[in-house]
Amino acid sequence: MNRYIRYTSLLAASILLLLTTGCWSSNEIEDVSVYVGLGLDTANESSFERDINKQGATYPKKKVLTATVQIVPPIAGKNEKQGGSSSSSPSKAYLNEQLTGDSIIQIFRQFALRRDRPLIGHHLKVIVVSSELAKRYSLEQVFDFILRDNDIRPSCLVVVSHRSALEALSSTEPGEIPAFYLMGLVDNRYRSNKIIPPVTLIKLDSAMQSGESFLLQNVVTAQSEHKFSGAAIFKGKTKKWIGELSQYDLEGLSWITADVMGGALKTYAPKTGHTVTFEPKKSHSTIVPKIQGDEISFHIKVNAEGRLIEDWSFPEIPSSGGYISEMEQQFEEEARKQIEQVLNKMQHVYHVDVGGFGNELRIKHPKVWKKVQENWDETFSHIPITYEVNMRITDFGSSTD
The missing domain is CATH 3.30.300.210 (Nutrient germinant receptor protein C, domain 3)
Incomplete structure (x- = not known):
C-alpha cells in the first residue's frame, strides 16, 4: 500500500511539473518591442529614410504607403526627432517609428534591421488608416496581411483619420498614449450618439466579405489633439473611401x-x-x-x-x-x-x-x-x-x- 501511494505521489508530482512549466517558445517582455498602434498613410518617407537611402541602405520597392508603429514603453534614453525614425522624449510614454514601402509585412521585417528588439503585435489596440490612402487603395488590399497575421488580434479597433494617421497617433500631452486614448473614446458611446459601434478587425473583414457598404469612425486632429467627428463611408463594391457623414x-x-x-x-x-x-x-x-x-x-x-x-x-x-x-x-x-x-x-x-x-x-x-x-x-x-x-x-x- 505504501509503495502504491509513493508511485501515485511521484506520478502526480511529475504531471504538476509538466503543467506548471512556462511556454518554451515565449519571449521575455524586455526582449521585444510591443506596438499598440498602427498608422497607415500614403507614402511619405521620413528624413531618416531619405538620409539612409542616400547611403545605399535601400531595397527594391515602390513608394505606396508609410507605416507608423506606436511602441510602448519607449526605450530609455532614446530621444530622436518626430517624423524621423522615432519620436520619444522624457515626457512621452510612447515611441512612433515609420518606414515606407509597398508591402506591410516587408516593412515590418525591415524594422528588424534597425531595432534590436523585434516587433510583436499581440497587444495592438488601434489601426488608423488615412482617408487619402483609403481613396487610392481598397481596404482589402491594405488589410490583406493584417487579416492573415496571427500576431494581430481580431478585436483590434479600426478608425479613419481625416488627415494623416501619424497625426492621429501623436500627442504632446505628457504621459498620454494616443492608441489608448482613441480606444477610450469608444467607451463614451453611452454619452453620445455621434459615436458609431466600434468596428474591429473581425467586423471589418465581415463587412468587406458581405459586399455591403459600411462606415468607419472618423478621427480629426488639430494642435495635437484628437476628436471623433462623423464617419467615413466605404463603398461595398470597391472597399474604398468615398465620403463622410457629419x-x-x-x-x-x-x-x-x-x-x-x-x-x-x-x-x-x-x-x-x-x-x-x-x-x-x-x-x-x-x-x-x-x-x-x-x-x-x-x-x-x-x-x-x-x-x-x-x-x-x-x-x-x-x-x-x-x-x-x-x-x-x-x-x-x-x-x-x-x-x-x-x-x-x-x-x-x-x-x-x-x-x-x-x-x-x-x-x-x-x-x-x-x-x-x-x-x-x-x-x-x-x-x-x-x-x-x-x-x-x-x-x-x-x-x-
Whole structure:
C-alpha cells in the first residue's frame, strides 16, 4: 500500500511539473518591442529614410504607403526627432517609428534591421488608416496581411483619420498614449450618439466579405489633439473611401438604427427662441420593408423617451401639459430633420446603404432580396422611404418646478 501511494505521489508530482512549466517558445517582455498602434498613410518617407537611402541602405520597392508603429514603453534614453525614425522624449510614454514601402509585412521585417528588439503585435489596440490612402487603395488590399497575421488580434479597433494617421497617433500631452486614448473614446458611446459601434478587425473583414457598404469612425486632429467627428463611408463594391457623414448625420442615423445610447437632442422654443434640450433614455426603431409587385419601399418608425434636461426659456413652466406637448413636437421635428438629411446623403449624394435597409429586406423578403442584392446600393438610391417619429418627455431631471 505504501509503495502504491509513493508511485501515485511521484506520478502526480511529475504531471504538476509538466503543467506548471512556462511556454518554451515565449519571449521575455524586455526582449521585444510591443506596438499598440498602427498608422497607415500614403507614402511619405521620413528624413531618416531619405538620409539612409542616400547611403545605399535601400531595397527594391515602390513608394505606396508609410507605416507608423506606436511602441510602448519607449526605450530609455532614446530621444530622436518626430517624423524621423522615432519620436520619444522624457515626457512621452510612447515611441512612433515609420518606414515606407509597398508591402506591410516587408516593412515590418525591415524594422528588424534597425531595432534590436523585434516587433510583436499581440497587444495592438488601434489601426488608423488615412482617408487619402483609403481613396487610392481598397481596404482589402491594405488589410490583406493584417487579416492573415496571427500576431494581430481580431478585436483590434479600426478608425479613419481625416488627415494623416501619424497625426492621429501623436500627442504632446505628457504621459498620454494616443492608441489608448482613441480606444477610450469608444467607451463614451453611452454619452453620445455621434459615436458609431466600434468596428474591429473581425467586423471589418465581415463587412468587406458581405459586399455591403459600411462606415468607419472618423478621427480629426488639430494642435495635437484628437476628436471623433462623423464617419467615413466605404463603398461595398470597391472597399474604398468615398465620403463622410457629419456628426449631425450620425445623430440621424442613430435614430434609424435604434442605436441611441445617449447624447442630446437640441431645439428652440417656438415663442422665445431659447435653447431647449432633450436627453434620450430609451429609443426603439423599426425599418419596415413594403413590397407591392416589383416596387420596394421602406417605412421607419422611431419611438423615444427621455428627459427635458435643459431649458433656457424660463420663466415658462416645464410642468405645463401644453408646453410639454409643444416641446415634444419640436423634438420630433428636429429628429425628422436629422433623419431626412442622412437619408438624402445616403440615397442622393453617395448612393450607399449604410443604415441596414438591405439587411431588413433580406430578413423579411429573402426572395426579393436575391433579385436586387447584386446592385443594391444603386437600387436603394431610388427607393421611397417614409418615417414617423414619436418623442415622449417622461421627466425633467432634478427640476423643482
